[in-house]
Amino acid sequence: DAKTTQPTSMDCAEGRAANLPCNHSTISGNEYVYWYRQIHSQGPQYIIHGLKNNETNEMASLIITEDRKSSTLILPHATLRDTAVYYCIVRVAGSGGSNYKLTFGKGTLLTVNP
């Protein structure tokens, strides 16, 4: 799986949009971008994933650049409960072969301030 690079930490004001970047310049054509988050003392939580088109769900939006070398997770109206470590993971699609695990980096600690 391709390696990802994320900033160590970011701050965001409550009610504002939080934009979390991720660099994955070595991504392959069959690799998806996944985002998870981990609130303190809880297990990771799946947020969203995408291949090349922008994706949106009830939690967030995922913007992937045309060359797929980077992406941005957008929380449109951050709340204090969004304070967490956000992980960007690149993973081969499908469930065959060795494609079973998630490889987490250190992620970005997003702190939402009142």
Add this chain to the structure above:
Amino acid sequence: DTGVSQDPRHKITKRGQNVTFRCDPISEHNRLYWYRQTLGQGPEFLTYFQNEAQLEKSRLLSDRFSAERPKGSFSTLEIQRTEQGDSAMYLCASSLARFGGGEQYFGPGTRLTVT
């Protein structure tokens, strides 16, 4: 609650003792994973099951560690002769294979402290 549950949530043990953790996945999920997380790091993969079959073990899983998933339902992770380096959060996750396994649902974890 229909999520992944883990028991116990916290375990303090003395070095050299054996410990066992339990994970109950989401009922219809056929894949189950164990991860370990130390302070300041992201979770690291340990092992995974598809139904009752253990299909992969990480090199992180020494011979002191053993995992089972009898009948493809709940799973247990046992650590024998615990060492201080085993202190960590042990996370369980489950998923449906037909969705590619990328959407994994995690439990709250078991925090192990070895004194």
